[in-house]
Amino acid sequence: MTFASFSPETPGPRTDADLIGSNRRFYDALWRDAKLFAPERFNTWPLVAELAATSTSRLEVAPGLRPRLPLVDTQFVDLSRPALTELGRHGAHVAQAMIGALPFVDNSFDFVCAFDILEHVVNDEGALGELARVARPGASLLLSVPLHPSAWNAFDEFVGHYRRYEPAAVTELLARHGFVIERSAVYGMQPKSSKLLDLGQWFLTHRRARAMWWYNKVFMPLGVRFQKPLALKDGFVAGPEVDEILLVCRKRA
Structure with a gap:
């Protein structure tokens, strides 16, 4: 994994080893005591079902236990x-790897997903290049990223983000790797209250086991239950108030 440049609003530069280490510590602890949420429970499912109906080979990168693609016959x-162990128990194909070095041959998949990933790596050019390499011409790509470097906060730092994106930078990055944005929608379930975020981070730092229990047993189920339907629009529609965006892209032939 690697990233190109970071915005001046983010803290000082961190290395691949820093990010990989912090992500592993945070997410291994999170997933070790969590249950898998079925893809059908997320507001992305109608869109995913639409795209999966015409796909023959699917890849989702770094889903943890919150996969969005169908479990059976999908490579994770x-x-x-x-x-990975839990995904495999539910019939998924699994491989331990990083987005910057995918263990697949060129043109392997016609449906690729990477939710909340690019902001975690240092070399987004290399990461997106790998997604483009394994995607067939005409393949669908679902991608979500946080927007607006000026909105950087302690939550970004805590969960291992490396950057937020300006909308124009996302569009240019995708174009360099052969992807065209077809539709987009406001996305994500990050709490809006800074006090709630501060409280959550304190518990994750000082009472991690208890915090993980509340997240997995209470906050995550409630968040999923009260998700709003995705409001997809043509093109890239993201105003200054949009914290995170879901992009529906197509790889050029």
């Missing part, structure tokens, strides 16, 4: 061994 890649 993650760094977390607890997550």
Whole structure:
């Protein structure tokens, strides 16, 4: 994994080893005591079902135990061994790898997903290049990223983000790797209250086991239950108030 540049609003630069280490610690602890949420429970499912109906080979990168693609006959890649073990128990194909070095030959998949991933790696050019390499011409790509570097906060730091994106930078990055944005929607379930975020981070730091229990047993189920339906629009629609965006892309032939 690697990233190109970071915005001046983020803290000082961190290395691949820093990010991989912090992500592994956070997400291994999270997934070790978590249950898998079925893809059908997320507001992305109607869109995913639409795209999956015309696909023959699917890849989702780093889903943890929150996969969005159908489990059976989908290839999943993650760094977390607890997550991979649980996904495999539910009939998924799994491989332990990083987004910057996918263990597949060129043009392997016609439907690729990477939710909440690019902001965690240092070399987004290399990461997206790998997604483009394994995607067939005409393949669908679902991608989500946080927006607006000026909105950087302690939550970004805590969960191992490396950057937030300006909308124009996302569009240019995708175009360099042969992807065209077809539709987009506001996405994500990050709490809006800074006090709630501060409280959650304190418990994750000082009472991790208890915090993980509340997240997995209470907050995550409630968040999923009260998700709003995705409001997809043509093109890239993201105003300054949009914290995170879901992009539906197509790889050029």
